[in-house]
Amino acid sequence: MRLAVFTKNLTNPAYGAARLGAERAAAALGGVEVLHFVPQTPDDPVQQSALIAEALALQPRPDAFVLSPVHATKVDPAIRRVAEAGIPMIGFVNPIDAAPSVSYVSSDDHALALGIARHLFQHLQGAGRVLIVTGPEASYTSNERLRGFRDAVAAFPGIAVAGVIAGDYDRSVARERTSQWLQGHGGPDACLVANDIMAVGVLDALDAAGRHATVVGVNAIPQAIDAIAAGRMLATADFNAMQMAYLAAECAVSHLRGEAVPERIELPVQIVDARNCQQWNLPYEARPVITLDQLNDRRQAP
Template structure:
């Protein structure tokens, strides 16, 4: 299969629906399997919704499974899709490094695999489609620094270990915050992109570091958990999240979240199906696609109103 270099998708979701060419010819009996890391996260619900909208638009059958954040379960789901001889498989990985064997098995049957939101290590895929997480981390650092007036003590709530999203957002944040010598990162704690774990981690962090003035959370669920733990201090301690989920945007508008780095999960889902259809037909597709991100603040939050 021929592939192109990285491209950046900058269109809004609606424009993607109008401008994509995957649906320009009948797709007939084209069946696509999609394994989502978890549907317990609003971000991935939006991702699924975008994929289902694309499947309906292009006239393909999309089978969606929920891995429930279980890497072994997801590997089994991918193996099942391969056994069913799906024409293409979309994977939103639980962990980037555990899917090599089932992806290689799919490749042996010429079933293209699209990695969505997170990369897959240990096997070649037809396309990796992600938000620009490194840039998003930098934007989060810059916005937090702006909210803090360039000085203060901050903590970081980290996402699931072994995921490219957590790694890249962390990398971007630390690269960005390095430009502000008067801001000190006093602690990091993993909370696995989960709200309850974010609340628990934040409760522990504020006990150990009562003078913190800022928080960078690598997704909105952890950020919202941090807000719960901070209670009345949530408006004093600036919390910046990542994802731009409906609840995250509402919290930004309410002033409990200082900002969130907004992704476009519906566009991500749509583009994943578009890429899967083209790959199944043997068309030329980009090896990697980056979906731009943008900081949502109280001033511009209405731009992200999708609920």
């Protein structure tokens, strides 16, 4: 059994964890081969479309596609060709809208953003100037997280948005754009960042400028956990891409074996800070994952 796994880039550690999650599922299930397809240019819809065509041209073809689309619409023609070939698709992180999918595994990005923003604002005692750092403009997760950030701001009258910049889910981009912003605007009290690798870039920029601000992110990547343990970051929200890809791969295999799988799996919001970060202070290979059976047991528990 062969699974074609499509992740968005080689730059975000969360997607490295997702690739590992698919491989961990394959190893646990047995008799499953994972083929990875990753754009060399991060989040490039043209390259992902070409990789989909490449996977469709393989002989034998993959039995299922486990796919995180890099764009809400620009990969749609390629996705429709997968459906036309009769190959089942399982989405993770971002939904597959262009064709039916067997299952979709993700977290509620709006709820994650709302949770981490509220955590930050409560830490600030409801008052302060906050710089928001978003992901790519066309990113589904970034737009949902920005919406969650703005909804949280609306509930805290003492919080002022000092600025909004796009860090494109990239450490170097976030570092450079934060540095430029700091030169023209001075220091904010806090930075509300849409993912952790950008949060690390924001910390780089603050350090270089000799400024301090309270920083939070999303993803719970090892670099963020290290920063929280060292007191450099306040918190992150766990967007567990490894777990998502694990369950998506397991859904693909279960479906191919004729078993029923959930149409949608949504992981819970978990805030990680100094009080509990030791639970996440593990390499991805050692972090626990839950299986479909364990997930079903949790749902059925009183």
